[in-house]
Amino acid sequence: MAEQLPIYIQIHDDIKRKIEENIWKVGDRIPSERELSLHFGVSRMTLRQAIQNLSDEGILERKVGSGTYVANQKVQEKMTGTTSFTEIMLSQGRQPSSKVTSYFVTSPSSSEIEKLALSENQLVLRMERIRYADGIPICFELASIPETLINQFTKESITNSFYRILEDEGFKIGRANQTISATEASEKIAEFLNIKRGDAVLRLRQVSFFDDGRPFEYVRTQYVGSRFEFYLEK
Incomplete structure (x- = not known):
């Protein structure tokens, strides 16, 4: 319900x-x-x-x-590929893990309707989690996923590696629209990531699409600036 x-x-x-x-x-x-x-x-x-x-x-x-x-509109630079925290950590020989702080199905916000191309009567899974590398908190993530997409999966499989189960079920993941900006940690984010309020964080907003152009995930992630960096290849 x-x-x-x-x-x-x-x-x-x-x-x-x-x-x-x-x-x-x-x-x-x-x-x-x-x-x-x-x-x-x-x-x-x-x-x-x-x-x-x-x-x-x-x-x-x-x-x-x-x-x-x-906010003023930021200058945007196109990034290539889909950012998967699990894949990034494993590629660097680090052990990824996560702690779910909130997980529920609800009506979508106007931003979620826009980013995920939903109708107003559709529902979304809204999931918040802290993501770790070798036990060290790296980022706080808020993910929104269409409820029709996840009702066939368990909570455990979604929170452990969502992209992997999609691919195992035959879904083909395509492009992602990504926007990165700098901000300061709020009190909530600072507590979750074991940093001080006002510390620098990198904010990534990402909409991920299947290869047929359907959006399937809208993620807002805040990374500890001193523990993570993005690498762009042109």
């Missing part, structure tokens, strides 16, 4: 809509957390979840001591 759309996702969608309709424009400072929590009638903790999700998606940008702003 799917959960009702969480309040923080409803707030996420409302703020995103305001930005898309140019009510809040690029570079604008949005109202404070206190003002927004009063406007939506929710706690600041709930409001903060929505703001954090929008920040993770690159829609908002938080500036310490200044406030939260509608």
Whole structure:
């Protein structure tokens, strides 16, 4: 049974809509957390979840001591291949592992509908996990996957190596759209990754597609800047 759309996702969608309709424009400072929590009638903790999700998606940008702003569009450079954490770690002779912190099926946010080409009545699996290399936390990952795709698989198989089970079932994985930007660790991310709040993290947003062009996964990952680097080959 799917959960009702969480309040923080409803707030996420409302703020995103305001930005898309140019009510809040690029570079604008949005109202404070206190003002927004009063406007939506929710706690600041709930409001903060929505703001954090929008920040993770690159829609908002938080500036310490200044406030939260509608983010400028970043310069993007095309990367090749699909980034699989498990494959990267194994190729470097390191042992990958993960700890699932949240796993549930729910109604999609507007961003998930857009990235995964869903209809509003479809559901998504939303999964959060900390990923490790040789027991050291490397990144925090939020993955969204169409529920119709995963209902034939067990939770254990999805969390251990999702790409591998897809390939074992005959799915052919194609391209991925990837965007990388720099940001600072929030309190939640810092706690999960055993770093300090405000430490540098690399943020990767990736939409992965099958070879027929269907999107099957939307991932927002934050890597510890001092423990991971991306290598681009042209």
